[in-house]
Amino acid sequence: EPEVTQTPSHQVTQMGQEVILRCVPISNHLYFYWYRQILGQKVEFLVSFYNNEISEKSEIFDDQFSVERPDGSNFTLKIRSTKLEDSAMYFCASSEAPGSSGNTIYFGEGSWLTVV
Amino acid sequence: GNSVTQMEGPVTLSEEAFLTINCTYTATGYPSLFWYVQYPGEGLQLLLKATKADDKGSNKGFEATYRKETTSFHLEKGSVQVSDSAVYFCALTQGGSEKLVFGKGTKLTVNP
Numbered sequence: 001e002p003e004v005t006q007t008p009s010h011q012v013t014q015m016g017q018e019v020i021l022r023c024v025p026i027s028n029h030l031y032f033y034w035y036r037q038i039l040g041q042k043v044e045f046l047v048s049f050y051n052n053e054i055s056e057k058s059e060i061f062d063d064q065f066s067v068e069r070p071d072g073s074n075f076t077l078k079i080r081s082t083k084l085e086d087s088a089m090y091f092c093a094s095s096e097a098p099g100s101s102g103n104t105i106y107f108g109e110g111s112w113l114t115v116v
Numbered sequence: 117g118n119s120v121t122q123m124e125g126p127v128t129l130s131e132e133a134f135l136t137i138n139c140t141y142t143a144t145g146y147p148s149l150f151w152y153v154q155y156p157g158e159g160l161q162l163l164l165k166a167t168k169a170d171d172k173g174s175n176k177g178f179e180a181t182y183r184k185e186t187t188s189f190h191l192e193k194g195s196v197q198v199s200d201s202a203v204y205f206c207a208l209t210q211g212g213s214e215k216l217v218f219g220k221g222t223k224l225t226v227n228p
Contacts, residue, residue: 004159031214043160043205045215056214091160099214102148102167109159 002026004108006092012114013082021077021111023092032075033093033105034067036060043091048099049075082115089113118143122206122219129196129226137191137222139180139206147208149173149182149189150216154203163191163204196226 005024013019025032034046047057049067066078075094079086089110097103123138141147151163151173164173169184178193189206206219 006159033214035216042220043207043216043218045217048214058215093160099209099216100211102165102209104162104165105216106162107152107160109157 002106004092004094004106006090006108006111008111009109010112010114012116015084015115016081019079019082019113021079021090021092021113023075023077023108024073025075025092025094026096026106027073029094029096029106031055031095031098031105032067032069033095033099034077035091035093035107036088037091037110038085038088046077046090050098079113082113084115087113087115118147118208118210118213118217120206120208120217120219122204122222124220125203125222125224127222127224129224131198131226131228132195133226135191135193135196135200135224137204137206137224139189139191139219141187141189141206141208143187143208143210145210146184147210149180150207150209151178151180151189151191152205152207152218154205154221156202160205196224198226198228200224201226 032049037043092108095105119142148167150165152160153163164175166173166182172181203221207216
């Protein structure tokens with residue numbers, strides 16, 4: 001079964017450093033997402049991406065964050081100048097059709113980011 | 117705004133016991149409702165979904181019915197197995213927004 005793959009599975013970074021989390025969505029999917037889960041808290045939406053642009057973003061997704069689809073297969077989340085509170089599990093997800101219409105969104109296994 | 121509330125865990129059951137995990141939602145209009153499951157060391161997987169009132173989603177012996185009158189989508193299974201041990205998340209999406217809104221998750225442990 002096709003799946004969303006994420007790398008790295010775990011990254012430790014120093015406060016203030018930049019981090020890039022990588023994702024390979026399912027190949028025929030057109031909608032891409034990033035979510036995060038801080039330990040013990042809810043899974044939170046960060047951003048959705050369609051047709052090479054951000055279609056929706058949450059209040060969390062400020063200027064510190066950016067997303068990019070640099071080629072036909074990868075989808076990346078960049079976090080600039082990381083802070084301790086950015087420590088979380090980051091999930092990439094994709095869907096064939098809009099999630100807003102009740103279509104299934106498929107998630108990767110997550111990238112655990114620890115900022116020290 | 118939209119929100120999902122699910123019962124606090126953890127829940128510990130013996131094998132073959134009946135499972136209910138309560139989920140209620142707050143939304144304007146008619147959301148689509150989902151249950152996702154996260155097995156240890158794995159990502160979020162869709163377990164089942166329902167996109168309109170009175171629909172029943174089912175998969176792997178789990179069921180949930182979209183109840184608009186009670187704004188609920190409770191997850192049930194008649195006989196749990198040790199392999200069902202996982203964290204279960206209730207979630208919704210609504211037209212006009214791409215985001216899934218999740219509940220806090222309920223950790224289920226099934227003992228042999």
